[in-house]
Amino acid sequence: xxxxxxxAVQPILWCRDHLQLLDQRKLPQAVNYLSCRGAADVxxxxxxxxxxxxxxxxxxAAYGLVLALRADVDGYDRAxxxxxxxxxTAVNLRWALERMGAxxxxxxxxxxxxxxxxxxHQEDLEQNRRMAELGAALLPANATVLTHCNTGALxxxxxxxxxxxxRTGYAMNRIVRVYNTETRPWLQxxxxxxxxxxxxxIPGQLVADGAAAHLMASERIDWVIVGADRIAANGDxxxxxxxxxxxxxxxxxGTRFMVVAPSGTFDLRCPGGxxxxxxQRPAQELTxxxxxxxxxxxxxxxxxxxxxxxxxxxxxxxCERGVVMLPTTDKLAALLR
Ligand code: MRU
Numbered sequence: 001x002x003x004x005x006x007x008a009v010q011p012i013l014w015c016r017d018h019l020q021l022l023d024q025r026k027l028p029q030a031v032n033y034l035s036c037r038g039a040a041d042v043x044x045x046x047x048x049x050x051x052x053x054x055x056x057x058x059x060x061a062a063y064g065l066v067l068a069l070r071a072d073v074d075g076y077d078r079a080x081x082x083x084x085x086x087x088x089t090a091v092n093l094r095w096a097l098e099r100m101g102a103x104x105x106x107x108x109x110x111x112x113x114x115x116x117x118x119x120x121h122q123e124d125l126e127q128n129r130r131m132a133e134l135g136a137a138l139l140p141a142n143a144t145v146l147t148h149c150n151t152g153a154l155x156x157x158x159x160x161x162x163x164x165x166x167r168t169g170y171a172m173n174r175i176v177r178v179y180n181t182e183t184r185p186w187l188q189x190x191x192x193x194x195x196x197x198x199x200x201x202i203p204g205q206l207v208a209d210g211a212a213a214h215l216m217a218s219e220r221i222d223w224v225i226v227g228a229d230r231i232a233a234n235g236d237x238x239x240x241x242x243x244x245x246x247x248x249x250x251x252x253x254g255t256r257f258m259v260v261a262p263s264g265t266f267d268l269r270c271p272g273g274x275x276x277x278x279x280q281r282p283a284q285e286l287t288x289x290x291x292x293x294x295x296x297x298x299x300x301x302x303x304x305x306x307x308x309x310x311x312x313x314x315x316x317x318x319c320e321r322g323v324v325m326l327p328t329t330d331k332l333a334a335l336l337r
Contacts, residue, residue: 009153009196011051012059014118019063021051024154028195036060039068039079046086046093049186053155054229054265055124057087058096062117065100070110076101088277089238089306090229095264096120124157127262127320128164135165135225135260135318136172143169143222144177146212149240150192151227151260161227161260163193165318170202178204179221181212183240185285185303209242216253224250228261235311235327236273237261241304247313256315263319266336273308281305 013020013033019042020033034050036042042064045051051060061083068079080101084094103109103116139145145166149155152163159167169175178197183189190206197204207215215221224246230238237243237259250257270276283301288294295301317324317332324331 008199010158011056011154012063012121012157014063014121016114019060019067021045021060022154023050024052024192025050027154027191036064037067038071039064039075039082042067043082043086046083052188053150054090054092054227055156055161055262056154057090058092058264059117059121059124059157061086061093062096062100062120065097065104066110066114066117069104069113073108073110076104087279089279090265091267091270092229092262092264121157124262124264125159128156128159128161129168130320131161131260131262131318132159132164132168134320134323135162135258135316136169136174138223138258138316138318138323139165139169139174140222141174142176143174144179144220145169145175146179146181146207146215146221146224146246146255147193148181148189148224148226148243148246149183150188150196152193152196154192154196155227160196161262162225162258163196165225165258165260167200167202170200178202179207179215180204181207181209181242181246183242184209186305188240209245212246213249213253216249216255221250221253221255223256223258225258225260228259228265229306230270230276231259231261231266231317231332232270232272232276233268233332234272234329235314235317235324235332236276237309237311237314237317238273238276238278238306239309241307244307244309244313247309251313257309257313258316258318259309259314260318263321263336266319266332268333268336273310276306276308278304278306278308
C-alpha cells in the first residue's frame with residue numbers, strides 16, 4: 001500500500017542483490033518488472049528505455065554500480081564506462097555515477113556505496129516535492145497547462161519534475177485543465193503521462209504533437225511545463241524532441257514556459273546548448289510502429305530524440321534550490337553556487 005513517503009508508482013525497486021525496473025516499454029498495457037543483476041543488465045535497460053527519464057536513469061545507474069562492484073571489486077572503470085555510455089544526453093546519468101565514484105574511490109566501501117545510491121534515490125523524491133511547491137506557486141488561479149513527454153514518478157525517484165508541479169498544482173486547486181502531448185515517436189505522453197494522470201485521478205487531455213500550436217492559438221494556455229535532460233551554464237535546455245517547437249509556439253502565443261529540473265540536471269561544464277550531445281536513435285523508431293512498417297520499405301529517417309530550447313525562450317527554471325526567472329549564466333551560477 002503506498003504511503004505519503006512511498007509513491008504509488010515505483011519504477012525503481014532496490015532489492016539489495018538485484019534491481020527491479022518497471023518495464024516502461026510495456027506500459028500502459030502491462031505492469032512488468034525486469035530484474036537486473038549487474039552493470040550490463042542495467043545499461044541495457046537504460047539503452048533500450050525499459051527505464052527512462054533523466055533522474056530515473058541516474059538512480060538506476062547508481063544501483064547498477066553497486067551490483068557491479070559487489071560482483072567484482074576491481075571492476076570500477078569498466079562498470080562506470082558501461083553505464084555512462086548507455087545514453088548520451090541526460091547528464092543526470094554521469095552526475096550520479098560521479099557521485100558514486102567519489103564515494104567508492106574514497107574507501108572502496110561497498111556499504112557506503114549502497115548507502116549513497118539509496119541517498120541519491122531518496123533525495124530525488126524530496127527534491128521533486130520541493131520543486132513541485134515552487135513551480136505550483138508560479139501558476140495563476142484556474143490555470144490551464146500543457147506538458148510534454150513523461151516527467152512523472154516513472155521518470156524520477158517519485159512525484160516527478162514537471163508532472164510533479166502539475167500534480168501539486170492540481171491538488172492545490174490551481175490547475176483546472178491539463179493537456180499533454182503524445183510525444184512521438186516513443187509516445188511517452190500517450191502511454192506514460194496519460195497513465196500516471198489517470199492513476200492520480202487528474203483528468204488530462206491528450207493532444208497530437210502537431211496540434212500544440214493550434215491549441216495555444218485557440219485556447220488560453222497559461223504555462224507549458226517541461227522537464228530537462230541537461231541544462232547548460234547559460235540556461236539552454238535539452239529535453240525531449242519537440243520541446244523547442246513548443247517553446248517557440250508558446251512565445252508566439254503569450255504562453256509562459258517553465259522548465260523543472262533538479263540540480264543534478266545542470267551541467268555547468270557545458271557553456272551552451274551547442275555543446276550538449278543529442279542522442280540519435282534508430283530510423284525504425286519512426287518508420288515502424290510496433291514492428292509494422294508505416295513508411296515505404298527502405299525509406300530512411302532522421303531521428304534525434306532530444307532538442308535544445310534556447311534560454312531566451314524560457315520564462316522560469318525551477319530547481320530544488322530555487323526559481324530562476326529569465327535564466328542567464330550569472331543567475332544560474334548564483335543558484336548553484
Ligand atoms: O527519452 P526519454 O523518455 O528518457 O526522455 C525523457 C525526457 O525528455 C524528460 O522530459 C526528461 O528526462 C526529464 S524527466 C523528469
